[in-house]
């Protein structure tokens with residue numbers, strides 16, 4: 473969404489109007505339609521991001537249904553001036569844009585978008601603006617095999633655009649027209665204001681149609697241009713969960729293709745989900761059904777096994793993430809050092825900082841813990857609020873008891889410590905360098921460097937022990 477190569481040379485400012493007042497009944501959801509997500513971002517956010525990459529002077533969002541929620545969700549946008557206009561009640565698309573007029577200065581070319589049409593590319597809009605030349609009404613159109621429901625582009629014999637006829641108002645002959653209006657236009661602000669003042673609702677739906685301004689332009693003797701595209705995904709709207717899922721797949725396929733063009737090897741581009749920003753160095757390979765969220769960076773040669781969920785993490789060069797691993801750095805982030813081996817079935821939580829060549833095996837959970845180079849926890853273990861030195865071996869079934877019910881405490885495991893299986897390290901506690909902790913120990917006191925520390929009941933054997941017998945039934 474960052475390519476501005478086709479930005480018009482014109483110095484005319486671009487103001488964007490985004491219609492987002494509609495109800496979205498067919499979503500059957502309490503969430504306003506434009507806040508449903510594609511690729512982890514609200515539909516409306518996609519449109520705002522497109523407006524930002526047009527370098528629009530401002531975006532005016534027209535809200536109605538769920539206005540408070542929609543407006544709140546738009547906050548925190550950087551680099552785009554946002555204004556809101558409420559439309560209550562919703563009397564049609566023309567009425568919607570009328571609400572934005574007080575926000576629009578006369579020097580602008582206005583680009584009208586819909587908050588539920590998320591995948592329009594900035595380049596397409598630059599072409600549309602160029603077609604408008606800043607002084608004409610320009611419509612984004614396309615041919616549809618089944619144009620049912622859409623406004624039809626009616627042209628004169630010489631090809632000039634004469635009108636947009638809404639489906640419900642169209643004659644059978646007009647309904648046979650396959651060229652439809654996409655819902656997106658570019659129009660000089662002064663002309664838009666002039667034409668919107670003339671709208672009425674004398675039509676089948678008793679709505680104020682934005683599309684009627686085409687007739688007014690033609691009546692005024694002005695030339696209306698159409699910029700026709702072939703890529704229906706760019707103008708597809710979301711009205712139902714089925715359409716949401718279809719556009720999600722289209723979006724994800726686009727992401728997958730961009731990644732492959734950068735050299736990423738995807739086992740199956742149809743089985744990848746990126747709900748944030750995924751950046752990959754060379755020779756990254758990703759197996760099927762992985763989900764990436766937030767900001768994820770994969771270093772050179774990283775390999776991600778099947779069915780991994782990875783969020784807010786940096787995976788350094790050569791690391792291997794085996795299948796079914798869950799990594800979520802949330803706000804603190806997770807770092808996996810170069811050449812590390814993680815999983816299968818591992819869980820890395822916020823603040824896990826693994827240096828190079830760390831091994832984390834199956835059913836191991838690591839949270840808010842640093843692990844120095846070459847340390848290993850290969851089976852069934854928990855490391856929370858710990859600092860682990862180099863070459864530590866942390867045995868199966870061992871845990872840090874880091875939480876006393878009120879406060880969290882740190883466990884320090886110095887370099888070359890060997891923690892046996894099934895140990896409980898009751899924090900705060902420090903295990904001195906090079907020490908060994910016997911399996912099954914509950915460690916409550918610091919252990920000296922180099923020592924063997926064992927803290928468990930001594931083994932007792934009672935000879936010739938006869939097991940209790942079941943009482944015989946009387």
Ligand code: UD1
Pocket residue numbers: 491492493494495534559561562563564565566567568586587588621622623624636638652653654655680681682683709
């Ligand atoms: C509109 C066009 C139609 C075009 C189609 C493309 C009109 C009259 N018709 O039809 O020519 O082919 O889009 O999808 O413009 N909205 C408001 N306030 C309202 C009404 C709508 O904000 O009062 C918003 C909706 O939430 C939606 C957008 O405007 O985001 C388009 O409205 P929609 O009802 O989908 O328009 P269509 O009737 O499908």
Ligand code: CA
Pocket residue numbers: 709
């Ligand atoms: Ca629609």
